Amino acid sequence: MPFDEAWARLQERFYKKRVAFLGHFRAILEAPRLTSASSNGLMRLIDVVETAITSARQVAGRLEEAPSTMEDGFLVSIVLSKLDEDSLARVTRKANQQLIPTWKELRDELDSMANRLYYEPKRQRDAASRGPLASRAQAPAAVPRKAAYVATTATAVASPATPKPCVARDPAGVKESPGSPAPSRPKTADERRLCYACDKMGHKGNLCPEMRARSALERVNFVMERGKCVNCFSRSHKARDCPSEKRCQQCQKKHHTMLCNSAGLLNEEQ
Incomplete structure (x- = not known):
């Protein structure tokens, strides 16, 4: 036949x-x-x-x-x-x-x-993390007061000196000026992580703006245009040769969960 x-x-x-x-x-x-x-x-x-x-x-x-x-x-x-x-x-x-x-x-x-x-x-x-540093940078620095001496006789007997006020020191030895930039915040682990979907840094794959801004059909094209496996998003192999044992959390088939709504379009690729 x-x-x-x-x-x-x-x-x-x-x-x-x-x-x-x-x-x-x-x-x-x-x-x-x-x-x-x-x-x-x-x-x-x-x-x-x-x-x-x-x-x-x-x-x-x-x-x-x-x-x-x-x-x-x-x-x-x-x-x-x-x-x-x-x-x-x-x-x-x-x-x-x-x-x-x-x-x-x-x-x-x-x-x-x-x-x-x-x-x-x-x-x-970001605004909350910059708030305390910005308020500290805008605070005016304290100005130390000088003691005055007055001559009363030829022997120049000095009057008791006015005690100097205590001024707090900066432990690092550097005073902050109003215009000084706030110290940079160390990057978190998520900000240093490379997204496995769009290959950019600063977010996880399941929160990828490139993927979230697309429909399910557009996500499939987005992944395939980059030559990636639709199961684990790796470029080293195709879905049918994927060594990963992970499957879709919705239907348990061999594709990534973010592509589940278009699972019917992946049969040829798998």
Whole structure:
């Protein structure tokens, strides 16, 4: 039996296009509602929706078809129902109430909000760490007072000297001037660590901004374009030759957990 005919029979028997198509929309409907505003939660919700839409279009053979107004309306309504109260209030305040919403506009707004939530704690920690040093640098230095001597007779008998006030010394022997820069803070272990996803320093792989700013499909392309294994992100081998015994924490298959929503696209690579 020719391969094409055998493949067609297998698809007809085991691959149910209707079930696969509707299953992607069920993934959106069953996505959990966020309980609080968080960068991880917003990015995860974006990934679920983007993966479901792209996969459904691929099953239907309409990857290049533009979304209709009704499709955008249903999708925006469902996604808004999955947001927590704070995130929903922020989106509603910024939205133009006279325009028909689209999923692309909502996705861009949620992505921008996720990036702000990710970097705000870091800026607050940096400001808190610089606060005590800055206040010390701005404090004026104490000026020592000089003792005065007054001549009363030809014998130049000196009057009792005024005792000098005690002035605290800098243990290092160097006084801080108001314009002196604050001493540099030693880097933490996370800041010295090289990210195994984007090969940059300053963060861990599961907090990589390059990965978090992309949808699940874009993450797969991001990893493959760098010639990395989709299981352990190493450049020395492909996924099918990966010696690591670690598997996806969601489905236990041979790919990285951050790529789980696109596991169906990795079969050829594995």
